[in-house]
Amino acid sequence: MGQLVDGVWKDEWYDTEANDGEFRRDTARHRNWVTRDGAAGQTGDGGFPAETGRYHLYVSYACPWAHRALIFRALKDLSDHVGVSVVHPDMLAEGWEFRTDFPGATGDALFGSDYLRQIYTRADPRASGRVTVPVLWDKRQERIVSNESADIIRMFNSAFDRLTGNDDDYCPETLRAQIDEINDRVYDSVNNGVYKAGFATSQGAYDKAVAPLFDSLDWIEGLLASHRYLAGDRITEADWRLFTTICRFDAVYHTHFKCNRRRVVDYPNLWGWARELYQWPGVAATVRPDHFVRHYYYSHDMVNPHRIIPIGPDADWTAPHGRG
Numbered sequence: 001m002g003q004l005v006d007g008v009w010k011d012e013w014y015d016t017e018a019n020d021g022e023f024r025r026d027t028a029r030h031r032n033w034v035t036r037d038g039a040a041g042q043t044g045d046g047g048f049p050a051e052t053g054r055y056h057l058y059v060s061y062a063c064p065w066a067h068r069a070l071i072f073r074a075l076k077d078l079s080d081h082v083g084v085s086v087v088h089p090d091m092l093a094e095g096w097e098f099r100t101d102f103p104g105a106t107g108d109a110l111f112g113s114d115y116l117r118q119i120y121t122r123a124d125p126r127a128s129g130r131v132t133v134p135v136l137w138d139k140r141q142e143r144i145v146s147n148e149s150a151d152i153i154r155m156f157n158s159a160f161d162r163l164t165g166n167d168d169d170y171c172p173e174t175l176r177a178q179i180d181e182i183n184d185r186v187y188d189s190v191n192n193g194v195y196k197a198g199f200a201t202s203q204g205a206y207d208k209a210v211a212p213l214f215d216s217l218d219w220i221e222g223l224l225a226s227h228r229y230l231a232g233d234r235i236t237e238a239d240w241r242l243f244t245t246i247c248r249f250d251a252v253y254h255t256h257f258k259c260n261r262r263r264v265v266d267y268p269n270l271w272g273w274a275r276e277l278y279q280w281p282g283v284a285a286t287v288r289p290d291h292f293v294r295h296y297y298y299s300h301d302m303v304n305p306h307r308i309i310p311i312g313p314d315a316d317w318t319a320p321h322g323r324g
């Protein structure tokens with residue numbers, strides 16, 4: 001675990017000392033958008049038109065943020081249009097690696113690099129900042145389009161529709177304000193909330209993260225009692241963004257990040273909803289407990305110094321979900 005400083009790798013854990021033990025996530029630095037015609041998107045530069053075979057996605061099956069991008073690639077029939085390379089689940093002193101000695105870890109299909117940081121320095125030899133997945137790479141300009149999953153899934157939702165013929169819309173204009181509002185709460189207290197609890201280095205910082213996390217899970221359980229999905233009767237981006245945290249929750253966050261007031265299986269509506277999303281066509285293949293269980297327990301030696309992987313719960317994600 002480390003980061004780039006002027007193109008040089010420095011191996012260091014997150015600095016929580018300056019923030020009373022709180023983990024603060026850095027904001028992503030590459031915020032350009034692939035669009036239908038190459039016009040500039042909401043942020044960054046233009047010049048990234050949707051084209052088959054031009055963009056490549058670097059992911060980890062362990063990472064909930066990268067998982068969002070993989071789910072949208074599957075939902076939107078993008079697999080013949082956007083290639084993928086998958087890093088090894090262990091993220092150690094060198095950061096994410098392209099080792100292939102783990103099932104599903106593909107290596108770097110474009111350049112045969114050893115480390116993900118080489119993708120960042122290929123784009124900018126003096127790159128600084130954290131080396132995170134997902135990364136959407138433009139082969140034409142040899143540049144990172146985006147390393148922000150929230151943006152990548154919005155691009156995937158519509159930019160390639162003319163090429164794929166798939167115009168399923170997970171972020172319809174009429175629901176956008178509601179989706180954004182749900183996303184804000186879910187991001188802060190759930191998606192990032194589990195990390196804030198797990199990486200806290202003071203009791204106060206942990207308490208401050210874990211209470212809103214379970215308040216939000218209770219709120220979601222209530223929403224799902226009267227609606228099939230978070231924003232009503234239609235599945236949206238808000239559901240998929242929550243799902244990638246929920247599918248890791250009982251196996252990882254409950255134990256490793258000390259989020260143990262309740263498990264997902266203890267919330268009947270949330271657990272049924274989670275199974276429905278898992279069973280959605282194309283999604284189960286993106287859910288790789290072998291990668292995420294190994295990654296968290298093995299990579300975070302500040303949290304789990306002996307790297308013992310606990311036995312884990314035995315839940316049946318394929319059981320009927322009953323969410324008619």
Ligand SMILES: N[C@@H](CCC(=O)N[C@@H](CS)C(=O)NCC(=O)O)C(=O)O
Pocket residue numbers: 001002027028062063064065066130131132133134147148149150
């Ligand atoms: N805002 C980014 C966050 C991505 C992120 O933090 N990914 C983690 C993996 S779960 C990572 O690569 N961390 C490496 C690091 O922080 O050094 C996104 O949503 O795309």
